[in-house]
Amino acid sequence: MxxxxxxxxxxxxxxxxxxxxxxxxxxxxxxxxxxxxxxxxxxxxxxxxxxxxxxxxxxxxxxxSNNRIIVTAFGKNQKGILAGLTGTLAKHSCDIIDLSQKILQEFFTIMLLVDIAQCTIDFEELKDSLIEAGKKFDLKVVIQHEEIFNIMHRV
Amino acid sequence: MPIALEEILETIRMTEVEHFDIRTVTMGINLRDCSSDDLSRLKRNIYDKVMRMAAEHVASARKIESEYGMSIANKRISVTPLSIVADGYHTDDFIDIATVLDQAADELGVDFLGGFSALVQKGYSLGEYNLIQAIPETLASTKHICSSVNVATTLAGINMDAVRLMGHVIKKTAERTADKDAIGCAKLVVFANVPEDNPFIAGAFHGVSEPDVVINVGISGPGVVLRAVQESPDDLDMANLSDRIRRMAFKITRAGEFIGKKVAQMQNLPFGIVDISLAPTPIPGDSVADILKAIGLEDVGAAGTTAALALLNDAVKRGGMMASSHVGGMSGAFIPVSEDAGMIEAAERGHISIEKLEAMTSVCSVGLDMIAVPGKTKATTLAGIIADECAIGISNNKTTAVRIIPVPGKDVGNTVDYGGLLGSAPIMSVSQLDNSLFINRGGRFPAPARGIRN
Incomplete structure (x- = not known):
């Protein structure tokens, strides 16, 4: 060594x-x-x-470390988008705490607040597998730790 | 209060669409403990310390980038001014030492390493003089090394001998890198009132009052400030416009400080400062010039440009100061010509001149930055431009600087293209009137009365 x-x-x-x-x-x-x-x-x-x-x-x-991440996905609305993402999260024992979504005409935005304390794989792997899951539906997926939003938007 | 979807979307829009990123996470490293009267030992000490301290720097920055979805454009290192670490050495030795540092930077994977520097506002030691003489060759033969020389402060006045010398050094640096349109000059800054904790290149160095190792951060967010201004109604008055810019500056400074602290924490190092300068890039939309236009000018250079810039600069400072306890470095709007798409356009159309840019430098950081001028420009003219900026700096108690590029073989009408963050620049015209009598007087330009504050 x-x-x-x-x-x-x-x-x-x-x-x-x-x-x-x-x-x-x-x-x-x-x-x-x-x-x-x-x-x-x-x-x-x-x-x-x-x-x-x-x-x-x-x-x-x-x-x-802070165990909560925010997963945001954007793309055209189609069947199975939500299941695709949440399925990946469930597979790796991630806990979804909050969820919100918005559909503007064809355009679909989804936000998931996820606790990864019990996650079976590390952050980078989880990130890659979510991005991969999004690709099947032509979704752009962004994964970030929650802290950055608190820092920028709360005094 | 939970984070709203709108806030998440705004953050993502800032980073994905409006090019908000962390321009640099710079590790400052003290090299004073590397001194030795044996050259090979000195070089080994320097190499070992930089390699040891920054071993985790790039990897840590990458990890934080990934975790928070916030891009860090450059990972940099600044070191104690080499003129202090290697005082007493010869010109050739300084080039040798720079080569060692360049190699370390290369192996560590950092983008730039600043600190080939000398602070000579009152006069120079032999080592400082030798280092300055070594600048042209060093910048021509290394890839990552950046150089800066401070020639004036409000307290000391202006070292006019150094100003004259720097005119020659800039010319020589341009000639030594003539085959690449004098790119060496893009890595050389002449300062007045230089800050000692600046994370931005080319002026970064690790000041003598700094801790052994420290992490400093610089942000880049003209794109998001531009949106804040563009979304404002046309009849919004100055104070309210300032308020909108201020709120945006708050957000980006908080993000910058947070990312810097995380990178520092990962390496178990202290966090120094966040530099709240708005640093533009040549990408369309990431431009300080575009903000000035959105404030209400047809183009940069219109009457009112200096005032608009003053408003922007002040608003950014207000927001930044609220967001972070440790604001440092330059902390003001940058107005480099080649690195800002809007500035390039204004220069190409002939809307801005060096004289207008000079006026603008009296209300923002830093100074005449990344300006390409005809290769025939005399050393005394360059020295005169430096002297003017120094006078603005010491009289207004602020940092000013000159990073000017006399491109050999090119004249007004030509353009130079450096690519990447350095961008491209049309050659701007410079007054060719003779000033050699003034410059050759030399000596020490007295410190302004406002320097005596006690």
Whole structure:
């Protein structure tokens, strides 16, 4: 395995300082960081342990990030559009929280607010499969985390 | 309050139709700790630090782009002015160091790297002088490196020796890249009152008071502001028009700051500032000139252009300041000629002149930007143009800059085309009256009385 990057070591140091609290003398922090780096590097060389830590990391990041995404689709109205999109979401255990749609003449717009906390695949894969599902109906599909809308439209 | 469908559609319209994007996420890297009196060691230190710090930069930006559906046009790096990091080195050494940085930028996949810079508003050290001499060769032989030289501040006045020197440097840079219509000059800016946290190229560098590593962001949203103005009724008065622009500026600044913070967070780095400049692109509709026209002018250059630009610039600042606690960099409307479809058109029709553009620079950032002039233009004339911009900058306590391209072998009537974000530009006419006596006086132009504020 390649060495840990400076960013990763800094992350470890920051966590060490936080956990040590008042005991965080430079010597103590250095000791903890050294031990941790050593442990991580040893684990990285052992294939069994490596798999375990990787899964843990994924679960950890998922819990921390905002789990709601907004799926917007545009195109000509036709049968099965909604089923196509929601079917893909259901297949990957995504939970639809809210849904609204608008049909202006022939033009169809659909918006889905989706919780992906239980999603079985990662964000990029989900994005690709939704775009793929949209293609069958000539739909343009845009997938974004919900936060960006809150940031732009709420003071 | 849940997000309404209309708000979602507006956001998507902004990014998909109106070309709103994050122009750049720029990582500033301090290189002062790389100094060494051994050249090969210095080069290795610089290369190692840049590669180490920016290892995750492009990948992080790409991930955030995907998650939020917000395109980041450029991923860039700015470094401590090399004249500080490598003070005392020779001209050839500076070219050598730039080559190393260029290689790092290439390997990291960043679009540009700024910081081949010197701050010489009061005078230069030997290293600073050598770096300036190395600019033409550096810009000709590297792909990603951008250079800037600050020659004036409100507090120090104008270093007229440096102004004169920069006239020659620009000429030489043009000649060294003559085969590509002097594209080297597009990567070189001469500043007055340069900001130290600017994420925009070519003037980006990492100031000495900045943290070790920091993420700064620049946005690009003339298209969305244009829509806000176009949707306004013709009888809407100035204050209400300003209000509409302000609301739009708020939204795009919030998005910019958010994306910047996310990219910083992913790399466990501090977030610096968001630069709220409206940066145009040559794509039709993504134009500051079009906004000025929509405000009510037949074309840029009409009487009232400077006032309309002042209104736009102020409204953008108001919205941006509300949206972000850390507004920095240039933060004003950009009026580059070649990078703005509306400006190109106005220049081709002869509606704007350098003199009108100069007046406009007194109310916006940055200055005379991406202007192509005849190749025969004398170095002293270029120096005179720089001196004029510096005078506007120090007298109004604002940033001004000159990025001018004397294209060898071309004259008024010709056009140069650089492609991509740099766009194309018709050669504009410049006063050929002699000013050599004025420029050759040299020395230090006294700081304006308004600089003494305490």
């Amino acid at each position: 390649s060495e840990l990057s400076e960013q990763e070591i800094r992350r470890i140091a920051e966590q060490a300082i936080e956990q040590l609290g008042e005991d965080a003398s430079p010597q103590a922090v250095e000791k903890v960081v050294k031990e941790t780096v050593h442990r991580i590097e040893r684990q990285a060389n052992d294939p069994n342990i490596k798999r375990e830590t990787e899964t843990k990391n994924v679960a950890h990041t998922k819990k921390q």
